[in-house]
Amino acid sequence: MMATHIRRFASSTTSRTTSTSSPRSALLGFVAGASLVGFAAYASLVSEYRMASSGVLAGVDALANAVARLEAQAATVSALEAAVAALAREKATQAALDDVRAGLLKITDAMQVDHLTLKTQVWELQEDVKRARK
Numbered sequence: 001m002m003a004t005h006i007r008r009f010a011s012s013t014t015s016r017t018t019s020t021s022s023p024r025s026a027l028l029g030f031v032a033g034a035s036l037v038g039f040a041a042y043a044s045l046v047s048e049y050r051m052a053s054s055g056v057l058a059g060v061d062a063l064a065n066a067v068a069r070l071e072a073q074a075a076t077v078s079a080l081e082a083a084v085a086a087l088a089r090e091k092a093t094q095a096a097l098d099d100v101r102a103g104l105l106k107i108t109d110a111m112q113v114d115h116l117t118l119k120t121q122v123w124e125l126q127e128d129v130k131r132a133r134k
Helices: 002-018 023-090 094-133
Strands: none
Touching: none
C-alpha cells in the first residue's frame, strides 16, 4: 500500500510541475513587468525633464544678462547723445568766429592809428622843444 501511495504521490507531483502556468500568475507577471518598464520610463522622463529644464534656465539667465548689458549700453548711448547735443548748442559757428575776427581786426587797427597819432604828437613836441632851445 505504501508503494502505491508513493507512486500516486510521485505521479501527482510530476503532473503539477509539468502543467502550464495559470492565467493569474501570467497576469501578475505582466503587471509586474509593465510596472517595472513604466517606472524606468518615468525615471528617464524625469531625468530628461531636469536636463531640459536646466538648459532652459541657463538660456533665460544668459538672456537676462544680455538684456542687462544692452540696457547699460543704451543708457551710455543716450548719455553720449545728450552730451553731443549740449556741445552742438555751445559750439561756435563759422559766422560767429568771422564776426569776432573782424571785431578784433577793427580794434587792432584803431590801436595802431592811436599809436601813430600819439607818436606824431610826441614827435611834434620834440620839434617844438628843439625850436625853443635854439
